[in-house]
Amino acid sequence: MNKKTLITSLLTCSLLTVGMLQSGYKPWEEGMFPLSEIHKLDLKKAGLKISQNEIYNPKGTSLVDALVNVGGCTGSFISNQGLIITNHHCAFSAVQLASTPENDYLTNGFVAASHEQEIEAKGLTCxxxxxxxxxxxxxxxxxxxxxxxxxxxxxxxxxxxxxxxxxxxxxxxxxxxxxxxxxxxxxxxxxxxxxQDVRLVYVPNRQIGEYGGETDNWGWPRHTGDFSFMRAYVAPDGSPAKFSKNNVPYTPKKFLKVNPNGTNEEDFVFILGYPGKTFRHRPAQFIAYQQQYVLPYVSNLYDFQNTTMENAGKKDKTTEIKLATRIKRNANVLKNYRGKLQGLKGIDLVSQKKEEDAALANFINSNVDVKARYGSLMTDIDNLYKLINGDAKRDLWLTQIYNSTSLLGVARNINTFKTALDAQPESQKEAFFNQNKPRLKQFIAGIYESFDFDADKKILKKMLIDASEFTTDQPINAVTKITGQSADNEKVVDDFINNTFSNTKLKDTNYVYNTLISSAKAIASYNDELLSLEKGISTQITALKPEKDRREGVLNKLMGDYVNVKEKFKKKDFIPDANSTLRLTYGYVRGYWPADASYMRPYTTIKGILEKGTTGNPEFDYPAQIRKLWEAKDFGSFAKKDLNDVPVALLYNMDTTGGNSGSPIMNAKGELIGVNFDRAYGATINDYAWNESYSRSIGVDIRYVLWVASKIDNANFLLKEMGVKI
Incomplete structure (x- = not known):
């Protein structure tokens, strides 16, 4: 480093330090704060330039009124006509259901230039x-x-x-x-x-919305245009109503102002959203259970399933589209789980938790009153998890089996319906059938939408072979019945699968819709090996339920006591774990050092898209128009001056997890400057532990969203609706 560069670098560091001190910066603490806790925060000191009451006002309108939970993600209203911005991956399933080989919106994107052209986002509600x-x-x-x-x-x-x-x-x-x-x-x-009526408005080309694919997923630097636009509709009188041409755009109480100028490094930012689940107030045994059983089992299973489905999708475009959502969901989970595994081992969280629990045990035993109430707490927790660990493989298998195999899911619905039908008096069977048939058809139709015969067959075979290898104290009874005393379980399972899939009529949707569920008599009389297998699995789940409920009851009481005594020990109240309810988190646009000598800046640019595009990896293919515009420096008003480029994604030290996908990133004035969509790989363990040094979240910069909408997809009508000047 030359002298001039060194001086500049030191000056920059000094200015940042002064800025932090002036803004009241302190070493960052975790926090997904519920609405009830926001009033306890000093956001002004952290950098907020509006009243905290403007974020949440229980007696009036505030920013939280612009937030929606859409399809398990977060979204936000950005116009008075019900326009919603969220992630591309949050709209993915709806885009898949709307796509056909002739109109492949999943690959090519979708733009509705008028309200009349907007299409139903099937399966999504706000x-x-x-x-x-x-x-x-x-x-x-x-x-x-x-x-x-x-x-x-x-x-x-x-x-x-x-x-x-x-x-x-x-x-x-x-x-x-x-x-x-x-x-x-x-x-x-x-x-x-x-x-109930949500419609697709604008979804970018998949090469933009999913740029980098699984190669970049859960990683930084990112160059993904992970955004989409939807619109909420209601009946003309303003009441919720199912999809109808007569419905009108919803007028929200509040919508966010879009700030096309974005942010700079160290700017204060905050997020409102619906984070899913975190487990930070759990003992060492829970973390060990996740590390030893849940994370490796599920990630390996999903890896196998995806390889199987990807191979099946090579048959034709229709199959590829049908399986796309399942593959994407699996891929997201398996990489997340492997990141968690790496993170848990990297910081040795189990050992950290054991030390914390040992200190807690000492606190309990050193205080007469506390010991009188909680003296057996730590031993009781340990004994419970010994039971849970003893059944772990079987429990995980039973948890995953129905999601793994579509036809088994269909069989489950058929069997459940048959059981309920059989319980009716003879004189009422037909009426019960006619009343409940539409719901049954709806359930199984949803399963068939992502069903492929070949993939289903291979996945179920693996599940049964896996179960056949469980120890005798964790048997899957329905599988043991198939394998018996055989010395070659794989061959027996293979023969069973071949015969069952050859003979079952559940693979034929025409037969199921037009014959099997055509009458009470038809469905009551039908049976096959797949239904028998499902019945055996379901029977065992029912038999295990009382003990499972007992353990849940014990855990419920123990965890309540665990948090109570830990708060006494730490002499502070904890922020409750995320549970899909509305939360606030805040922090700063900031890079980090994920490893020695590897500082990551907090912004990526279009230039990075072009650089990755030279690697030969098809996941880094991008529309040719992007290079053409970049070379012409046609950035419009969306360039970041110090980068001389359009910022694509940004990095910040806020506390997020699953469910925060699509959450609006807001600046100090409460204006929208980006959309959250991911975490860095080291932050996948946010569910269990958060630390400012490695926990970074990732969002798509609003300047890239607007540039793509304007320059690539000619959607200037949306910018106008959002109040953005072109």
Whole structure:
């Protein structure tokens, strides 16, 4: 480094340090803060330039009113006509269902230049948080004198259901859900408004929206245009209504202002969203269970499934499209889980948790009053997890079997329907059949949408072979019945699969729709080996349920006690784990050092797209128009001056997890400057632990969104609707 460069570098570091001190910067702490906790924060000191009341105002309109939960992701309203921005991957399943070989929106993208051209986003709804209320006293009051774990858990679940029913009776326009904020300790009633008619407006070309594919997934630097636009519709009177040509765009209470100028490094930013699940307030045994069983089993299984489905998709375009969503979901999970495994081992979180738990045990034993109440807590937790670990392989197999094999899912629906039908008095069977047939058809039709015979056959064969190798204390009874005392389980399973798939009529959708479920008599009389296999699996799940419920009840009480005593030990209240309820997280646009001598800057640019495109990896193919525009320096007003390029993605130290996909990234004024879509590979363990040094989240920069919309897809009408000047 020459002298001039060194001086410049030192000056930059000094200015950053001064800026941090002036803004009240402190070593960053984790936090996915519930609405109830926002008032405790000093966001002004952190860098917020608007009132915290403008973020959440329980007595008026605020930014949270612009947030929606869409298809398990987060989205935000960005116009008064119900326009929503979220991630490309959040719209993926709806785009797949709308695609055909003739109109392959999945590959080519989709742009609706008018409301009339917008198409139904099948399977997606919008859920808006209306209000919330702490109901912990009501829930726990119902079990104050109950010690039996199974009864306790049942009474808690009954209390939750009663509270939800009562809330919906008071206001039929809402959907009520009681969420467990701390397991066995705190419960909050959330009231939601649901919009049923959601439509696709603009989805970019897959080479943009999924640029980098699985090669780049869960990694940085990223160059993915992971965004899409949808629109919410309601009935003319403003009430929620299913898809109809008569519906009109929804007018939200609040929508976000889009700031096309984006951000700079070290700018204050915050996110509102619906993060899924985190498990940071769990003991060492839970983390060890994840590391030893859950993460390796699921990631390896999904790897096999994806290889099988990708090979099946090579047959024709129709099959490729049908399986695309399953493949994408699996791939996302398996890479995430392998990142978690690497992260857990890298920081040796199990050992850290063991040290924390040992210190907690010492605290309990050193205090007479605490010991009197919690003296057996740590031993009870350990004993419970010995039981859980003893059944781990069987439990994971039973958890995954129905999601793995489509025809088994169809068989499950058929068997469940047959059982319910058989329970009806003879005189009522036909009426029951006619009343419930539409729902049955809807369920199995959803399964057939992603069904491929060859893939299904190979995946089920693997599942049965895996089960045949379980030890005798964890048997899958239906599989043991097939293999018997055979010395060659693989051959027996292979023969069973070949015969079963050859003979079952469930593979024929025409037969299922037009014959099997045509009458009560037809469905009652049908049987085959696949239905028998499913019945055996279902019977065992039912038999195991009482013990599973007992363990859940024990765990519920132990984890509530664990958090209670840990708060006493740490002398502070914890932020509850994420649970798909609305949360806030905040931080700064900031790079990091993932490894020695490898600083990662917080912005990527179009130049990086072109550079990756020279590697020969098809996942880095991009539309030729991008190079043409870049070489002409046709950036419009969306370039970042110090980069002399359009920023594609940005990095920040906020606390996010699954469910935050699509969350709006907002600046100090509450303006939209990006859309969250991922985490860096080291941050995949955010579900279990967060640390400012390695936890980085990734979003698509709003300047790239606007540039692509304007320059690539000629969607300037959307920029106009968002109030962005071209």
């Amino acid at each position: 859920r808006i948080t209306d209000s919330y209320e702490d109901v912990s006293d009501r829930v726990l009051g119902a079990v104050a004198q109950v010690t039996d774990p199974t009864s306790r858990l049942k009474l808690i679940n009954d209390a939750l259901k009663n509270i939800e029913v009562e809330a919906e009776k008071k206001d039929p326009s809402i959907k009520a859900e009681v969420s467990e904020m701390f397991i066995g300790k705190t419960y909050v009633l959330f009231r939601y408004k649901t919009i």
